[in-house]
Amino acid sequence: MNVVTPFEGIGASVKRKEDLRFLSGRGQYTDDINRPGQTYAAILRSPHAHARIVSIDTAAASAMPGVVAIFTGADMPDLGGIPCGWQIHNKDGTPMAEPMHPVLAVGKARFVGDAVAAVIAETRAQARDAAEAIEVEYEVLPAAATMEAALAPGAPLVHDGVAGNVCYDWHIGDRAVNEAAFAKAAKVVEFELVNNRLVPNAMEPRAAIGDFDRTTDEYTLYTTSQNPHVIRLLMGAFVLHIPEHKLRVVAPDVGGGFGSKIFHYAEEAIVTWAAGKLGRPVKWTAERTESFMTDAHGRDHVTKARLAMDADGKFLALHVQTLANMGAYLSTFATSVPTYLYATLLAGVYTTPTVYAEVKAVFTNTVPVDAYRGAGRPEATFLLERLVDVAAAETGMDRIEIRRRNFIPNDAFPYQTPVALQYDSGDYTATLEQALKTADWAGFEARRAEAKARGRLRGIGISTYIEACGIAPSAVVGSLGARAGLYEVGTIRVHPTGSVTVLTGTHSHGQGHETTLAQLVTDRLGVPLAQVDVVHGDTAKIPFGMGTYGSRSLAVGGSAMVKAMDKIVAKARRIAAHLMEASVEDVEFDRGTFRVAGTDKTKSWGEIALTAYVPHNYPIEELEPGLDETAFYDPKNFTYPGGCHICEVEIEPETGITTVVNFTAVDDVGRVINPMIVEGQVQGGVAQGIGQALLEACVYDNEGQLVSASFMDYQMPRANDLPPVSVATHTTLCTHNPLGVKGCGEVGAIGSPPAVINAVVDALKDYGVRHIEMPATAAKIWGIINASRPAMAAE
Amino acid sequence: MPQVTLTVNGKTSTVEVEGRTLLVELLREKLRLTGTHVGCDTSQCGACVVHVDGESVKACTILALQANGSQVTTIEGLAKPDGTLHPMQEAFREYHALQCGFCTPGMVMSAIDLVKKHPDGLSEKEIREGLEGNLCRCTGYHNIVKAIAAAQEVMHGRAQALAPAAE
Numbered sequence: 004m005n006v007v008t009p010f011e012g013i014g015a016s017v018k019r020k021e022d023l024r025f026l027s028g029r030g031q032y033t034d035d036i037n038r039p040g041q042t043y044a045a046i047l048r049s050p051h052a053h054a055r056i057v058s059i060d061t062a063a064a065s066a067m068p069g070v071v072a073i074f075t076g077a078d079m080p081d082l083g084g085i086p087c088g089w090q091i092h093n094k095d096g097t098p099m100a101e102p103m104h105p106v107l108a109v110g111k112a113r114f115v116g117d118a119v120a121a122v123i124a125e126t127r128a129q130a131r132d133a134a135e136a137i138e139v140e141y142e143v144l145p146a147a148a149t150m151e152a153a154l155a156p157g158a159p160l161v162h163d164g165v166a167g168n169v170c171y172d173w174h175i176g177d178r179a180v181n182e183a184a185f186a187k188a189a190k191v192v193e194f195e196l197v198n199n200r201l202v203p204n205a206m207e208p209r210a211a212i213g214d215f216d217r218t219t220d221e222y223t224l225y226t227t228s229q230n231p232h233v234i235r236l237l238m239g240a241f242v243l244h245i246p247e248h249k250l251r252v253v254a255p256d257v258g259g260g261f262g263s264k265i266f267h268y269a270e271e272a273i274v275t276w277a278a279g280k281l282g283r284p285v286k287w288t289a290e291r292t293e294s295f296m297t298d299a300h301g302r303d304h305v306t307k308a309r310l311a312m313d314a315d316g317k318f319l320a321l322h323v324q325t326l327a328n329m330g331a332y333l334s335t336f337a338t339s340v341p342t343y344l345y346a347t348l349l350a351g352v353y354t355t356p357t358v359y360a361e362v363k364a365v366f367t368n369t370v371p372v373d374a375y376r377g378a379g380r381p382e383a384t385f386l387l388e389r390l391v392d393v394a395a396a397e398t399g400m401d402r403i404e405i406r407r408r409n410f411i412p413n414d415a416f417p418y419q420t421p422v423a424l425q426y427d428s429g430d431y432t433a434t435l436e437q438a439l440k441t442a443d444w445a446g447f448e449a450r451r452a453e454a455k456a457r458g459r460l461r462g463i464g465i466s467t468y469i470e471a472c473g474i475a476p477s478a479v480v481g482s483l484g485a486r487a488g489l490y491e492v493g494t495i496r497v498h499p500t501g502s503v504t505v506l507t508g509t510h511s512h513g514q515g516h517e518t519t520l521a522q523l524v525t526d527r528l529g530v531p532l533a534q535v536d537v538v539h540g541d542t543a544k545i546p547f548g549m550g551t552y553g554s555r556s557l558a559v560g561g562s563a564m565v566k567a568m569d570k571i572v573a574k575a576r577r578i579a580a581h582l583m584e585a586s587v588e589d590v591e592f593d594r595g596t597f598r599v600a601g602t603d604k605t606k607s608w609g610e611i612a613l614t615a616y617v618p619h620n621y622p623i624e625e626l627e628p629g630l631d632e633t634a635f636y637d638p639k640n641f642t643y644p645g646g647c648h649i650c651e652v653e654i655e656p657e658t659g660i661t662t663v664v665n666f667t668a669v670d671d672v673g674r675v676i677n678p679m680i681v682e683g684q685v686q687g688g689v690a691q692g693i694g695q696a697l698l699e700a701c702v703y704d705n706e707g708q709l710v711s712a713s714f715m716d717y718q719m720p721r722a723n724d725l726p727p728v729s730v731a732t733h734t735t736l737c738t739h740n741p742l743g744v745k746g747c748g749e750v751g752a753i754g755s756p757p758a759v760i761n762a763v764v765d766a767l768k769d770y771g772v773r774h775i776e777m778p779a780t781a782a783k784i785w786g787i788i789n790a791s792r793p794a795m796a797a798e
Numbered sequence: 799m800p801q802v803t804l805t806v807n808g809k810t811s812t813v814e815v816e817g818r819t820l821l822v823e824l825l826r827e828k829l830r831l832t833g834t835h836v837g838c839d840t841s842q843c844g845a846c847v848v849h850v851d852g853e854s855v856k857a858c859t860i861l862a863l864q865a866n867g868s869q870v871t872t873i874e875g876l877a878k879p880d881g882t883l884h885p886m887q888e889a890f891r892e893y894h895a896l897q898c899g900f901c902t903p904g905m906v907m908s909a910i911d912l913v914k915k916h917p918d919g920l921s922e923k924e925i926r927e928g929l930e931g932n933l934c935r936c937t938g939y940h941n942i943v944k945a946i947a948a949a950q951e952v953m954h955g956r957a958q959a960l961a962p963a964a965e
Contacts, residue, residue, distance in 0.1 A: 016963075022891040025899025026883065028833015028873035032900065035832035128816065206837045206845060206935050207900040258835070258900025259935050291838035513898030513936045679963070683894050683937060690938030714842035714933065722929040722939040727922075751938075 012526030012594075016679035019518045020532070021511070030256040033210040033227050038284035041212070042071050044274055045130035046287065047120040047137050048296065049112030052146035052368035052707020053159060056112060056139060059120060064136040069129030072281060073137065074121045074273070076109035082276065085267055086241040087333035088233075090484040091171045091342055091364070099171035099364070102162035104332040106242065106272045112141070113161055113331035114368050115709050116296030121273050123285055146368040146707035150305060150326050153367045161331055161366040168366040170329050170338065175346045175422055176359035184320035184357050188311035192394045198382045199777045200303035200328065200701040201694075202717055203375045205512075207258020208289035209298060213274030217282055221249050224275045228254040228540075229264045229510050230550020233487065235542050237267040237335065243276055247542075250275075254540040257512035261691070262374040263298045264512065265552045266335035270297075295712040300701055301375020303328035304341060304382045310390055316400050318355040318409050323386065325362045327372075334373035336552075338364065343483055344379030344471070344553075350420035351387040352431045352469045352645060353409040358421045368707040374552065376691055376752040380470040385777075388466040388757030392764070393773065402761075403444070406435065406467050417738075424471060426643045427738040434669045434733050435467055438647035441729060442667040447651070460654040461664075462766025466758040469645035472746035473558035475638030490637040491555070492547045493563035495524070495571050497630035499616035501609035502534040506633075508548010509560035510540050513687075514748060515680045516556055522676050523561055523742070527568050529595025529608060546633055554746030557676065558642045558737065565741040566634035574630060575611045581622045582606055582614060642737045642745040646670035648689070648754040650762040659785025661697055661763060663726045668754065670730070673737045673745030681747045682730045688751020689728050694720040695752075696759035700778050718778075802866045806831065807875025815862045822846045822857035824865075825872060833873040833903045837933065844932030847904035847911075848872045854911035856904075856931070873903035876910075885960060886910050889949035890942070893963045897936035905932050905942060913950040920950060 011017050024030050061073040084103040091099045108119050120137055124130035147153035147161055153168040161168055185191065212225040222245055228234050231252040239250045257264060274285040289297065304325050311320040327341030346360035377384075395405045410431045411418050418426045439445070447463045454461035474480060477488035494506035503524050511517060521535040538544055548560075572592055579597035580587040589600045595608040614621060615630040651665040668685050675681050698718040702710040711717040736743030756777060763779045764772055770791045775783065799814040806829060813828045825831045825848070834857055837845035846857040849871040876884040886906050889895070896902040912928040913920065920928065925943050934942060944963070951957035 018891055019894065021899070022896060025896055025902050026873075026887040026890055026906065027877060028831070028903050030833070030899050032832075032835070034836075035826075037830075128818070204935055205900075206843065206898065206933060207835070208837065256899065258837075259898040261935070291840065291843075515897070679894050683897060683941060686938040686940045687897060687936045688938075690940075691935070713840045714838050715840050719933050719935070720938075721933065722926040722943065723923075725926075725938055725940070727943075728938060728940055 011532040012522055013676050016677055017518060017532060019515050020521060021517045032207055032256045032258055033225050034288045036212060036225050038212060038214050041284040041286050042123050042125060043127040043130045044285050044287040045122045045134040046118045047134040049115060049117040049119050051112060051141055051143050052115050052148060053144040054112050054141035055144060056108060056110060057142050058140045060138040064133040067133045067136055069125035070133045071123040074277060076105050076107035079106055082106055082243060083241045085269060086237055087338060088335045088486050089339040091173050091338045093172050094174050099338060100165040101333060102165055106269045114370055115707060116370060118269050123277055123281060148368055148703045148705055148707035150328050150365045150367060153365050161368055165366060170364035170366055172363045173342055174361045178359050181320050181322055181357045181359035185311045188319050189314040190312045190398055192310045192397055194390050194393055195307045196386060196389060196774060197776050198302045198304040198385055201301040201375055201699050202295055202701050203261045203263035203298055203301055204719060205259030205261055205263055208291055208294045210288040211271045211274045212284055212286040213278035214284040215278040215282060222275055222279060223251045224271055225253045225255060226271050227257050227264050229260040229512060229552055231540055231542050232508060232548045233550050234267050234271060238272055242272045251543045254510055260512045261376040262378055262552060266299055266373055292712050296370060296709060299334045299371050299373035302382060303372050306386055308386055308390055310394055312394060316398055316405050316408055318353055321349060321355050321358045323349055323360040327362055327364045329364050329366055330369045330371035332371050334371035337371060337373040340374050340379045345383050347422045347424050348380050348383035348471060349422055352411055352467050354411050356421060369703055377749045381753045381756060384468045384753050385757045389760060392761050402465060425640065427640060428735040429643060429645050429671060430735050431467055431645060434646040434671055437731060437733055438649050438667050438669040441731065442649040442665060454653055460656055460766040462652050462762040464650045464758045464761025464765055466648045466754050468754040469643055470749060470753045471641040471643055472554035473638050473642045474553050475641060477637050489549055490635050491549055491559040491563045492635050493560060493567045494546060494633040495567040497571060497612050499613050501530060501612040503530050505537045505564060506545045507537060507539050507560050508545055509556035510551045514556060519676050519680055520561060520564060523564055554748040557744045558740055558746050559636060559638055561742050561744060562740045563634050563636035566636050567632045570632035570634065571630060577626055578611050578614050579606045639739040642673065644670060644672045644745040644750050646750060646754060648758040650758040652762040652766055654766050654784060656788050659781035659788060661779060661784060663693055666726050666728045668728060668730050669733055670750045671733050671735055672747040672750060674734060674743040675732055684747045685730045685751040686728045688749060689755045690720050690725050691752045692755025693725060693759055696756040696777050696779060698724060698778050800863060802862050804865050804868050804870055806870045807872060819862045820858055821860050821862050821865050824862040825857060831872050831874050835900055835903060844908055845901050845904040847907040849907060854908050873906060885952040886949045888960055889945040892960055893941045893945035893948060895937060895941040895945035901932060901934045905934060908932050909946045913953050917954055
């Protein structure tokens with residue numbers, strides 16, 4: 004065994020173990036996998052947002068070269084619907100509307116892209132050709148393309164049984180207390196805003212391969228998933244009725260997810276079911292246009308809010324009314340996003356004593372909407388941090404001072420908010436001060452003046468945010484309607500020569516878990532990083548797991564590993580005690596070495612590992628051989644990352660083009676395991692936040708056609724759209740998990756959008772702009788500037 | 799079916815293709831070189847960039863038949879036979895310029911061509927402009943830009959070894 008390697012443990016920016024295969028073209032993404040005898044699926048999709056399917060004629064298509072089979076919804080009478088994983092209750096206690104989501108459309112198509120038929124053929128091209136030859140007669144129905152249209156009197160019903168297109172009408176907080184607080188307010192600020200609909204657009208399009216072994220009755224699904232065990236549970240138990248021991252789900256290398264690959268999608272069920280029917284593997288890979296039309300979209304909230312303040316600018320009460328778009332069907336976690344992941348965050352970092360929020364979820368004839376990086380928390384943060392800026396402007400208070408005055412103070416933790424959550428730790432003043440200094444907030448007016456001399460409008464914006472990660476505990480979320488536990492599983496498998504394989508139920512699709520999780524083992528057990536491998540993404544290898552979303556992997560998955568390592572160390576100490584003829588209590592363990600306290604008697608990690616598997620001299624009566632432990636960890640609370648983002652923009656008045664010139668993020672993500680990876684996560688999250696704020700618009704027309712269904716129409720941030728991003732961390736430890744970690748995957752996308760828009764509004768302050776909706780495109784800003792030119796000239 | 803003969807990463811192959819087969823389909827499905835990825839259907843994302851006769855090309859944008867007689871280099875052909883990485887590959891690792899790895903092959907191939915075409919060196923702004931044809935959803939490009947800036951010094955012989963990333 005090598006010497007202890009402290010520079011690879013917790014806190015070291017070690018280079019990633021996974022990089023070599025990705026840089027050499029040796030990654031194995033789903034579409035890179037080919038099974039013997041494989042066929043290809045193409046999905047025929049509805050071109051209409053809302054239409055009755057009168058007839059489907061597959062005769063001509065079936066006769067085309069290479070076609071193996073064509074299936075429609077009528078061929079799947081025994082299959083269950085695609086389930087929703089979280090049941091929300093209405094204000095009156097009744098459960099939400101939960102209409103059937105068939106794998107292939109039955110009777111009606113409900114959005115452009117809804118799957119109507121599946122063609123299986125010998126080649127990809129033959130499958131696509133045949134799909135085009137299927138003749139579907141549609142009776143086109145009026146569409147409810149927007150929430151406004153869906154809620155209008157007499158609106159077309161997306162689901163015949165769901166009156167008014169309302170999925171649920173939910174609330175949180177004490178209404179009477181809230182109203183009483185408003186009655187005492189010195190000032191009430193009213194505000195309306197939209198959180199724009201986004202398309203996640205992981206660079207790898209979704210793909211799935213179904214395989215079936217007739218000799219064992221075993222199904223295998225290879226899929227682009229963030230949580231293969233969840234897919235096995237949802238698809239096996241609810242849709243295809245395949246028991247877990249006959250269904251293996253593999254999520255190999257996955258090219259980004261950002262939430263969109265959490266959910267169980269129809270195509271996974273189609274290829275798995277068809278593979279069983281045909282006795283041949285079936286592969287489906289989305290084209291990018293299909294991704295736009297079928298990957299669950301994100302955000303899409305319309306909100307009215309009122310903030311009550313006293314004469315000193317202290318927040319007294321917040322009342323929020325939000326409409327949340329669900330799309331045409333309930334995606335896996337769609338219902339939890341605008342409720343328990345959004346409204347529970349509406350206290351933010353402030354001491355607002357009462358918050359009352361009402362959320363109405365609405366069906367529309369659009370792609371289902373679900374979690375996208377941040378999921379509810381960006382919507383809450385955008386609302387709060389815009390509202391605070393508006394409140395400052397309308398009371399004449401400084402933007403920083405109003406925040407400072409309302410911060411939850413450091414001595415108030417654990418802090419119980421009026422909307423259910425209890426924050427365990429944080430230091431909002433420290434992250435604020437550090438960000439102000441790094442961004443040189445004090446020197447901004449000089450930069451504004453300098454920009455003005457160049458004919459540019461310069462603005463600065465701030466956001467001080469909190470979010471909640473590692474959703475938990477299982478018993479609490481269960482009582483709130485979650486239909487799954489939210490623990491995580493880790494196995495530490497010590498091999499006879501001392502190297503370690505980690506099996507984790509989390510999944511890495513860019514986060515670098517193969518490195519970060521290995522660092523935990525190196526730090527605790529003293530095994531060099533090169534001798535630790537992390538295995539994830541295969542239900543046949545990993546005992547169980549809930550996967551990766553909500554920045555949970557380290558806080559929940561890492562904690563499970565710590566628990567498993569505790570068991571390993573406890574057993575290894577007993578073996579060491581036996582070998583050194585000492586009592587267990589006297590054996591100390593420190594990163595690879597067992598020592599009898601106060602003596603020079605030691606045993607190395609490798610000696611203990613070998614003894615565990617070659618138990619010749621071994622306490623066999625009291626201890627089993629082997630060194631392989633599994634732990635399930637159920638968190639006691641959420642974790643609460645927070646921090647401060649500052650954005651500085653320049654606007655070219657002639658064109659309305661906004662350039663982000665500086666971006667500063669100071670985040671508290673708890674203990675940092677690999678600073679290099681944390682920085683990368685924040686930079687990536689900020690890029691998506693800037694994209695939401697300035698560029699990305701998912702647009703439907705009134706007929707429900709998705710107008711922005713390609714990279715030519717939907718503006719993804721490119722290298723030249725983004726600034727260098729300054730990232731720093733300020734740590735307060737999470738108090739309730741063994742690593743003190745909070746999570747870093749989403750902070751960038753949560754904290755940044757309001758900082759950007761606050762900066763844009765600041766840059767336009769001479770134009771009387773109170774708010775500008777996202778994305779603040781050049782056309783929108785040019786319109787504002789142009790419309791107020793005469794007024795400016797007249798002054 | 800028509801035949802196409804081309805040399806990929808030094809190995810010459812003759813393959814039957816349909817007239818409509820794209821170069822990227824030939825690479826991925828006929829030659830099983832799956833390091834070259836497909837991220838879109840409108841030639842916007844750049845995940846499929848390879849070198850055809852030394853020039854970076856989006857392999858989803860040319861037909862396999864158009865590559866007849868060409869020398870093609872893919873991400874699999876960049877490292878030396880002994881496994882030594884190309885300086886651009888090494889820089890991407892050193893500067894944490896990749897996360898999920900899906901855009902990475904195209905990004906690396908584009909970056910090499912970009913650097914080769916600018917022997918006098920590229921500024922940060924020029925690198926950002928030069929990456930216009932490549933999308934990355936994970937990194938925010940920050941570290942990709944730094945990696946390319948460092949790699950160009952090695953590629954043009956101005957530095958013996960890659961400058962290490964700051965801790």
